[in-house]
Amino acid sequence: MPRIVIVVFIGMQSSCLDYKIEGLPFRKFDRIQAMKRVVKKLAKKTLGDIYDKVVLPKHYGVAVAANVKRGFPAKNLKIIGVTGTNGKTSAAFLIHAVLRQAGYDVGLMTTVAYGLNEDIKPPIFHMTTQPIEITLNRIVDMKKKGVDWLVLEVTSQALSQFRVLGVPIDIAVMTNITHEHLDYHKTFNNYVQAKLKLFKMANRNRKGRRLGIINGDDENAALFADEIANVIAYSMQPSDDKTIARPVNIKLQPTSSSYTLKIKDDSYDIVCNLPGRFNIENSLIAALCGRAVGVSKQDIEAGIRSLKEIEGRMTSVEAGQDFPVIVDFAHTPDSFSKLFKDIRPLVKGRLIAMFGSPGRRDKIKRALQGKIAAQYADVLVITEDDERDEDGLGIMRQIADGAVKEGMTVGENILLVHDREKAIEAAIKQAGGKNDMVLLLGKGHEKHIYRADGEHPWDEIAAAKKALKKVLAKPKAKAGRSKLRKAAGSRRPATAK
Template sequence: MPALHDLLSDLFAELRGDDAIMVTRVVYDSRQATPGSLFVALRGTHTDGHCYLADAASRGAVAAVVEEWPSQDVPGLRTIARVSDTRVALAAIAARFYGHPASDLGLIGVTGTDGKTTTTFLIDAILRTAGYRTGLIGTVALRIGDEFVAHDLRQTTPESLDVQAFLARMRATGVAWAVVEATSHGLELHRLDHCPFDIAVVTNVTQEHLDFHGTIENYRRAKGRLLEFVRDRPERAYPRGIVLNADDEGARSLARFAGSVPILWYSATGKAVLVAENARMTDKGTSFRLRYGDQAADVHLRLFGLWNVENALAAAGTGILLGIPLDQVVTGLQQLAAVPGRFTPIDCGQPFRVIVDYAHTPKSFERVLPLARSLARGRVIVVFGSAGERDRIKRRLQGAIAARLAEFAVFTSEDPRHEDPDAIIAEIAEGAREAGAQEGQQFVCVEDRALAIREAFRRARPGDIVLLLGKGHEQCILYGDERRPWNEEAEARQALRELGYDCSS
């Protein structure tokens, strides 16, 4: 049990009270406070932790870290420390509270607009094939050794306190390498501070999250922090390197943050040291020939989509930097059967195909829709929305892409949050109209997602493919502060049952 002054030793803090008190727990949610807790007040988009000091104290918190002094005394809080940035402070405090667990683990960070989750799953498969005990922190799930837990945190990169807690559990169970999805939000908001990353992987950097970052350059700058973590890493007994996609201009732009750290470039078009040749779709997945220097091997992925060739190259590059033999790298790539919510088929015996996929960016739409077109004997029908309080520019782009690459679209809600869902859908529809589509002919707007799915199925004919995009693995839809339970795959099956199909198998 550490003393408060030990937890604050890396920070410049003004103190009121006793800094020798013992801290039993660190929390940033006042509802999680227990006797002896230290409460760190974070400012968010819709709320401010400083408003919950009294609530934390009422539950047993004895100390708090703030950015501004409270306007009146808070009964129960024996000590208050003021810092300039509580997110920076939380990361440092969490690392100290858990004994800097990352010091005893190899750390691999994967960032990029699209492909992060699949790439982390592929890296994890390679590492496990090579005999390593692994950990995984990402969008879909948390792995701690042999424990694999699907979650719906709705934060790809958790808060720094949770990251350090997960890493501590990994250390306790003998994990050798941890693979972490590193989002631009997570990097910018200091959730990954005090994580000495050894390997950084960048899949691609296209337009996303401009609502938060403001400009594409700021977005890239946030991504670049991951490379700087590797660049500035202290000496450790782990290999160090960076894996970049030579085919993506955004990924190439981050090379300037690498300093003198070696970069392994990969390419699906043959212009790098690690390349894919003869990539093709098969009835069982995606195949290609992997070439690294004078070594080559055939790879047969069990994942559909030529974009997964790039994800596989990123994962293979990671394995190569770690010194894993190429045959083990290939075996690991071929071990991964599926990634939750990624191009997942729903088969209840219906005469049209139904696919659930997490695609939610213009770039991912431009990849998934042509794949559906190549597989369809009939039309491509797509159901999707666009997230509220996120990059508004992409809404029209998504509508235009749907108008261009699908025969019919149903525009619906994804996660409207505190925005008007019908207004979001109207922006998507405007993009479709600008691309030449007419409402009622090439698209309809149905705000209720469950009804939107049923509308698409009602219109589907034998040989068509219906794509349900944007939710994938997620277990809720966000309306305001409400998390409405949602399971895209289960909803699709229920809608098919209502049409008389057997989904029991």
């Protein structure tokens, strides 16, 4: 048995300086991965058969130490944890609005922001669930200020890395589960199992409601229901089952939606000022959370109606133009399908979509993004999106391949513009009038963009306003747009669009 234990902490992925190991060029990411493999191999060789018994994940040790140091600060706090592939942030904001309307002091921690009540700030790190030390520090601060409830957005990586260890979940929410983050989890089953941990945590919380609110339309719904004592399911599908919450009399508008929520013998008249059918689902979640907590019908309705917008979630950008420009965080095949399906019927003219796909992340989704966008949009502008140290042009071509298979053509109705600022301008130039719409997708609220030389400041909404002002200040180049419009034609089949 060795008398010396060597503990090696290797930091998060960071981009992207050149190194050389044994005469070969390595990016910093590759160097870190190589170091991890060497250390693990050395540890297994040294410890032999007892390796799996004595070696705990680094993140677990960090989480335990952080809780012990702060005296397990989340103890006795009432927390609603929201997980899923898409919709987490919007659902969390809507839940926060409902509980605030009811008079509670409510904390919020999401991808977009964190804070207490109306004192909401932008996040520090480019990740949804922050490192556990930061999460616990914020909880300490919130408890000092008298927080009643915390609404916490929880990712699969955070659950895998124990970033919510010691955080008691009262109500667990699952929005939907689709293929995402397979670069990290390797398999879809691993991804689902990570998400299930939130429901297991809630079920272990004997002081809580042990309640799961689940998307009944998701093919994985039963897995989540099996992990928790009490379940409320919601569905967008018609049914006579009164125990399943569902919307009826749905009315979709370009900037909002309205419907009646039915569950058991109760009805709620909901107006949601976040557009899209997917936000009907998110507002359903908020209503059900409020109902479970004991919020009145009036406060549930008023709370959902009070939320006007979330930065980078279907955010309208105005600079005096006569056509809509929308910034949204949609970046997965599932979010693309939902967004384009809802938006296309509202656009009388041409739909122009600009987006990219991140480097060092799930490569499978790139062509799918191009394929889905091509089924609904008339013009695609493909650009960078956190490419890190991957070949940005290669990523763009992979996206374009998916669109080409749907009948689009690079150089005609597919534009490849690597610089994102120039891509926004190129997309705006394609709009010919008030019936057209420009969608800027993928970055949403994020304040940084990752390139081969590291992190750069970024603000999609500000970049869009800048591009709009620049384009509007110049005489319209009708010839350029008409040429592209003629090549693109109308891509609005009655079934898909």
